[in-house]
Structures are given as structure tokens and as C-alpha cells.
Amino acid sequence: MTATPEELKDRIEAGIPGARAEVTGDGHHFNAVVSAPAFEGLSRIAQHRLVYDVFGSEVGDRIHALSIQTKASQTETIS
Amino acid sequence: MTDESPNPMRDAIQGAIAENHVILFMKGTPDAPACGFSARTVAVLQSLNTPFAAVDILPDPRIRQELATLSNWPTIPQLFIEGELVGGCDIVMEMYQSGELQQALGVEAEEAPEEPASAAAPTQGPPISIENRL
Numbered sequence: 001m002t003a004t005p006e007e008l009k010d011r012i013e014a015g016i017p018g019a020r021a022e023v024t025g026d027g028h029h030f031n032a033v034v035s036a037p038a039f040e041g042l043s044r045i046a047q048h049r050l051v052y053d054v055f056g057s058e059v060g061d062r063i064h065a066l067s068i069q070t071k072a073s074q075t076e077t078i079s
Numbered sequence: 080m081t082d083e084s085p086n087p088m089r090d091a092i093q094g095a096i097a098e099n100h101v102i103l104f105m106k107g108t109p110d111a112p113a114c115g116f117s118a119r120t121v122a123v124l125q126s127l128n129t130p131f132a133a134v135d136i137l138p139d140p141r142i143r144q145e146l147a148t149l150s151n152w153p154t155i156p157q158l159f160i161e162g163e164l165v166g167g168c169d170i171v172m173e174m175y176q177s178g179e180l181q182q183a184l185g186v187e188a189e190e191a192p193e194e195p196a197s198a199a200a201p202t203q204g205p206p207i208s209i210e211n212r213l
Contacts, residue, residue, distance in 0.1 A: 044170045045152075052153050059153040065116065066154070067169050 002027045003063050008055075015054035018073065028064040039072040047072075089145045091207050092134075096149075096159050099132035099209070101184065104146055105156040109133050116168035117156045123175045124158075127186045132209050142207055160184065 005023040008030055012021040019036035032051065039047045047070035052059055059066050096102055101124070107113030109121045113135075124131050136142040136155055147153055150164045158165045160183050165171065174180035181187045 044173065045164060045166055048166065048170065049151065057153070060147075060155075067116075069169060069173070 003030070003058075005030060008032060008063070008066075011054050012051060016050055020073070029067070030063060030065065031067040031069075033069045035071045035073045037073045039070055041072075044070065086145070088139075088141050088207070089149060092142065092145055092149060095132065095134060095207065095209055096162055099159075100161060101129060101131040102159045102209075103131055103133045103156055104136050104142075104159075105133055106135070106137050108135050113137060114155070116154075120156045120158060120168050120171050123171055123180070127175075127181060127184060129184050129186050134207055134209055139207070 003025075004027065005025045008025070009021045009023040009032075012023070012032060012034055013019050016034070016036045016038055018038065019034055021035075022033045024031050034051055036050075038050060042050075048068050051068050051070065052066070055063055055066070103109075103117075103120060103124065105112060105114075105117035105121065107117055109125070112118035112121055121133070134142070136146065143155060146155075146157065150157055150159075152164055152167065154167050156167055156171075158167070158171055165174070165180075165183065171180060174183065178187075
């Protein structure tokens with residue numbers, strides 16, 4: 001079954017507490033803008049890993065490419 | 080460490096990451112990137128005139144497998160600076176735009192005073208090919 005932006009959005013929001021996601025894509029390449037309180041204080045790497053972890057081995061396979069931008073919902077702290 | 084079952088591919092990847100200050104695992108080569116994400120990441124590094132080693136992951140699927148296991152990161156490209164995963168295309172772009180990448184690479188600073196480890200033993204016939212731009 002082909003992945004849809006709606007499916008990815010729902011799964012990100014279900015998988016990361018309090019997350020809000022905007023997902024666009026063509027069924028193979030997707031772009032996700034995700035904000036979540038859980039990102040607070042995490043490095044970009046760690047934030048992106050949380051999103052990748054929602055999909056596990058589907059990334060690179062069923063979901064051919066997933067481009068991610070993340071931000072903590074509360075404040076945007078860049079230290 | 081030596082008690083683990085031998086895994087030459089993993090050792091070679093770990094060695095390459097340890098031995099190269101800046102190393103990019105990508106699809107294709109810097110001169111002929113095989114994927115838009117890899118191409119963009121290479122373009123950023125080249126625009127900063129920073130020397131980097133590059134590994135094409137395409138010739139052997141095990142490279143990607145072992146790399147993903149080592150780095151806990153599912154996608155390609157992957158940029159490592161001083162042995163640490165910095166990120167893929169998205170993070171590299173964000174960091175480039177914010178100036179953090181330049182800082183991490185030290186390209187804005189004076190010359191980095193650190194001396195390269197000259198005693199690095201040459202590896203014999205690693206199963207991955209490294210295009211070393213250093």
C-alpha cells in the first residue's frame with residue numbers, strides 16, 4: 001500500500017506525545033514539519049530520530065525519503 | 080570488543096569515521112552524486128571549501144546496513160564531523176543556514192591548531208572505497 005501524507009501525519013502525531021505535523025509528499029518522497037514539546041532541549045539529531053523512530057525500517061523502504069524539519073513547540077531555543 | 084563476532088564491514092566503517100575529520104556517506108561520488116539529497120549536501124561542503132572524505136554506499140548494500148546500525152540513522156547521506164553524526168541533508172542545510180555548520184567545521188575560525196595524527200596505520204584493503212579529499 002502506498003504511503004500518504006495523511007497517514008504519516010497521523011502516525012507522527014500518534015507516536016510523539018503532543019506532536020503536530022504538517023506532511024506533504026507524493027507517496028514516495030515526503031516532507032514533514034513537526035513540532036512537539038518532547039523536542040525541547042534535544043539536539044536536532046535526537047529530534048529527527050524521534051520522528052524516524054515512528055516509522056522504523058519503513059524509512060528508506062516503503063517511505064522512500066522523509067525530509068524533516070523539527071521545532072520544540074514551546075520555545076525555540078538554540079543553544 | 081574483540082569478543083564480538085568479526086564484522087569487517089562494520090570495522091571498516093568505524094575506522095573510516097574515526098580516521099577522517101569530516102566524512103560523508105553518500106549515494107554516488109562528490110563528482111557524480113546519485114541522489115538529490117547527497118548532491119545538495121556535497122554542494123554545501125564544497126561551497127565552504129572544506130576538505131572531506133566521501134564514501135559511496137551504493138556499491139555494496141551492506142555498507143548502508145552497517146552504517147544505519149552504527150549511527151542509528153536510517154537515511155543517506157550522513158555527515159560525520161570528528162566521529163560524531165551531524166545529520167543528513169535536512170540538518171546539514173539548517174546548520175549551514177544558521178552558521179552552525181561553519182562553526183562545527185571550523186571554517187570561519189583561524190587555522191585549527193590541532194595536528195593530524197601522523198602515526199595512523201594504513202588500513203589494508205578496506206572493503207569500502209574512500210575518496211579522500213584531505
